[in-house]
Amino acid sequence: MRYFDQLNYFESAKVLEKDIDDQYLYWKKSFWHWTPYAHQQVGLQLAQYIIENNLIKEAESEALSFKSGGLE
Numbered sequence: 001m002r003y004f005d006q007l008n009y010f011e012s013a014k015v016l017e018k019d020i021d022d023q024y025l026y027w028k029k030s031f032w033h034w035t036p037y038a039h040q041q042v043g044l045q046l047a048q049y050i051i052e053n054n055l056i057k058e059a060e061s062e063a064l065s066f067k068s069g070g071l072e
Helices: 012-017 036-052 055-067
Strands: none
Touching: 012 036, 036 055
């Protein structure tokens, strides 16, 4: 079994900090779940983080290696 060489950490709170005074980020009557706005903002930033760090290509490569029996 191959383990990843690194752990990537994405801090969603930093994305939402800029909007804390201007937007509703959490539903107050629904166990403090994110609002659609918060989901959108974090989702966009997370997608950008994945692209910038080339994480999709690494995951695709690992999956293809696994399917072809080429585990290291």
